[in-house]
Amino acid sequence: MDEDAFIPVNVFNSQEWAETLHKIKSPLTVLKSRLEQALELEPNTAPELIKGLHTEVNKLVTTVNNLGIGTNPVKALPLSKINLKQLAIILLQRFQLAYPELSINHHLQGELFLYDNEERLSELLSNLLENACKYTPQGQVLLEILRQNDQILICIRDSGIGIAPEDIPKIFDTFFRASNARETGTGYGIGLYIVQQIIETLQGEIKVESTLGKGSTFLVKLPV
Ligand SMILES: Nc1ncnc2c1ncn2[C@@H]1O[C@H](COP(=O)(O)OP(=O)(O)O)[C@@H](O)[C@H]1O
Ligand SMILES: [Mg+2]
Numbered sequence: 001m002d003e004d005a006f007i008p009v010n011v012f013n014s015q016e017w018a019e020t021l022h023k024i025k026s027p028l029t030v031l032k033s034r035l036e037q038a039l040e041l042e043p044n045t046a047p048e049l050i051k052g053l054h055t056e057v058n059k060l061v062t063t064v065n066n067l068g069i070g071t072n073p074v075k076a077l078p079l080s081k082i083n084l085k086q087l088a089i090i091l092l093q094r095f096q097l098a099y100p101e102l103s104i105n106h107h108l109q110g111e112l113f114l115y116d117n118e119e120r121l122s123e124l125l126s127n128l129l130e131n132a133c134k135y136t137p138q139g140q141v142l143l144e145i146l147r148q149n150d151q152i153l154i155c156i157r158d159s160g161i162g163i164a165p166e167d168i169p170k171i172f173d174t175f176f177r178a179s180n181a182r183e184t185g186t187g188y189g190i191g192l193y194i195v196q197q198i199i200e201t202l203q204g205e206i207k208v209e210s211t212l213g214k215g216s217t218f219l220v221k222l223p224v
Helices: 014-040 043-066 084-098 118-134 179-184 191-201
Strands: 080-083 103-108 113-116 140-148 151-158 205-211 215-223
Touching: 014 043, 080 084, 080 118, 084 103, 084 118, 084 140, 113 118, 118 140, 118 151, 118 191, 118 215, 191 205
Parallel strands: 103 140
Antiparallel strands: 080 113, 140 151, 151 215, 205 215
16 A cells, blocks of 8 residues: 555544543643642742643644544555564564563464554554563563464463453453453553454454453464
């Protein structure tokens, strides 16, 4: 696909909507805490803080403008042949650096290629790996990727806090965060919603198995 191709805003999909919401929420949170800081500090430190506020507000204005009221074009995603194994290794190195206390392992089959958008696949894997790491205060995370007939199977297993059976049906909803997750790590409750949107776009499927206090397994199947 032509990298400069544009699609009209009326096909602005729910994944983009969710990402936009996320982009609005992040600077707003910074804004709020900076304001609280400004109120507590000496008046002579205010100019630096105000500059910081200005930057955050500008980010917010740009994002809101990009929501587009009818006419803004949204860039189409460029597609190419992606080496999933290479992508996974880069992400795993990043997560191992961020979570040195965890034992992060992998089992990746030789030839793993998908024709798709690299950022989209990276977002899919990163969200699942981030959850596995974030919700595993100590223990192991394992990423397995293999090809089975005309499907790629991605399995992310962790030995973390797990998910209560009554919460499993809700974890793909926007802004849902289980109470044990709120005690363990920060987040907006939007990552799995984005994951689900990506999997739907790719006509794949996702399954979750989890035991509270023991760990979780997310299994993704994507057609090749
Ligand atoms: N690997 C996991 N272990 C335990 N709970 C998880 C895991 N992945 C997702 N969850 C649950 O699903 C919720 C939604 O996940 P997500 O949308 O990524 O939001 P966030 O990471 O911001 O909390 C989490 O808050 C948590 O309750
Ligand atoms: Mg998450």
